Amino acid sequence: MSTATQNIVVNKVEKSKIDQVDFSNLAFGSIFSDHMLVCNFKNGEWQAPTIEPYAPIQLDPAAKIFHYGQSIFEGMKAYKDEKGSTLLFRPKDNWIRLNKSAERMVIPEIPEAIFMDGLTKLLDVDGDWIPTNEGSSLYIRPFMFASGNGFHASPADEYKFVICTAPSGAYFSGKVKVLIEEKYARAANGGVGYAKAGGNYAAQFYPTQLAIDRGYNQVIWTDDNTHEYIEEAGAMNIFVRIGDTLLTSPTSDRILDGITRKSIIQIAKDAGIEVKERKVTVAEVVAAAKSGDLKEMFGAGTAAVISPIAGFGYKNEDFDLPELENPYAAQLKKTITDIQTNKSEDPYGWRFEVK
């Protein structure tokens, strides 16, 4: 992959929309910054990326994105520290994962230089859109999809890579209650669950809606064959604390290899917490809930950061989690967000300053 710096043409908006935004009261991902990065793949190669005003994309009605779901994405966040520097968290890992998703969905891989230089240039142009109040950030959405057309069910010959950004508040508002799934499934063995493929997300909407109708916020997915193992949530990996041990499922071809997940595992271990990556059964979680050994459950993901789970449902029974004095979730969240926002040292080299 070429790492040559890209000389990116920037077409600026005539007038910024930033005055219309109430930065003290942001929802998640519903207001979009002035510009976007666009890069087209055609004639077998990626063309020069450009930064353009955020505006509608025009697509042929037979573009394969509409018909065959050939699309992938990433999710990242930018922060500003007290000196006004723009910070990212492990951005190269998002680039690597995007290309893993690309391989699985037969989308051409994006060169590192287009991804990284496009991203940093876009953040340079729209740096003022990064919220600075606690708990807010600029959510960054790189995505790629099939723009080439045809009704033959085969990969397209043209693609678009786009990065948009959205100043955002918290993903979940309030306490998170989850339902452990016993009927529906998110991913097949040998399927695309480990890829951030668009279709994986729409597939979750219906079971999630059923859970919401029953008073939960999220589904915890289990394996599609036995429903005996806890896998992950809609957009978060899942950690379970039994006694003083933190458990999380190993990643697999059904589970997204979360960047927050692996960072949390590292941070927790370095804080002296025992962490086990092993299969977690629903049965042991239920038994621990009943015996009082289940201390915490939380989700970990870029959008949701660390989201403590207040309770879970399983087969018509509801279980509450205790409210601890100093839970792992809060400790770990503080450590990771302090690193992300430059409030602490970064012994791991995860923070990335945009220059």
Next chain:
Amino acid sequence: MSTATQNIVVNKVEKSKIDQVDFSNLAFGSIFSDHMLVCNFKNGEWQAPTIEPYAPIQLDPAAKIFHYGQSIFEGMKAYKDEKGSTLLFRPKDNWIRLNKSAERMVIPEIPEAIFMDGLTKLLDVDGDWIPTNEGSSLYIRPFMFASGNGFHASPADEYKFVICTAPSGAYFSGKVKVLIEEKYARAANGGVGYAKAGGNYAAQFYPTQLAIDRGYNQVIWTDDNTHEYIEEAGAMNIFVRIGDTLLTSPTSDRILDGITRKSIIQIAKDAGIEVKERKVTVAEVVAAAKSGDLKEMFGAGTAAVISPIAGFGYKNEDFDLPELENPYAAQLKKTITDIQTNKSEDPYGWRFEVK
């Protein structure tokens, strides 16, 4: 569902592109007719459909189709008989299945009147695009997708329903060789395999490419758990003839309930062929291939009609199918296409004349 006839506004093209089309030499789904039907869902309801010149669709970069794969489709064909009447095949079944897919993907269901009147009006406007030479037809692609925007992973609030058409030749050219899959999978138990959801198709591209690289045209999917059962192919259900019995897998939440499949089952039974809908194991197919009892395999689907399979690969072994004098595949294909094109009586009431 309202069945009131829709009064559909038609905005015609200034100049038809039909002169540029070589109808004697059509590929599959790569040339598009002059018009398309468009209907928008917003403010909680479907708006009035219109017929418009085939032209690019404009979408916000944050439209959920790009990010979360919330899209479904159907595939149908129109034929002209010798009197010049436009004929469809069981179109209401496509409408019903589209709405089943819609329910699973949390897309609002489309009323019968919009689907049927939109379809017939579009065929009225673009009737000249229906090819009349043997083996060609007008392929019809109704599709629905999330046009509403936002990065929250939840259903959109706006959708588009579109119907495009494409004069098309055969889906497969030449003999079809298939690979029985032993690693990858198309669908999870409790997943969306039974829906015509876009993401199901992109998920097949990578394993299919691996099969193509090994000299096959298609993958035959097996269950994701054991890979012991034959399920279906990329866009076709699969029939296997062992001795004089025709076998096909029952439909399930992993398998599309094909309209061609169920029609073939009916036609075959009425022709005195023994048909069994039961699980078909890879082991029995391989054993039958070895013993000589395996007489035929074929795929059945709207695009591929009935596609005889000339051979299959499994675990580094290749098996050829015999060339029979008067195979079921040819008999059944003749019966179904004669019904479709009004070359024979239609005892089932499947043919639908567009007036």
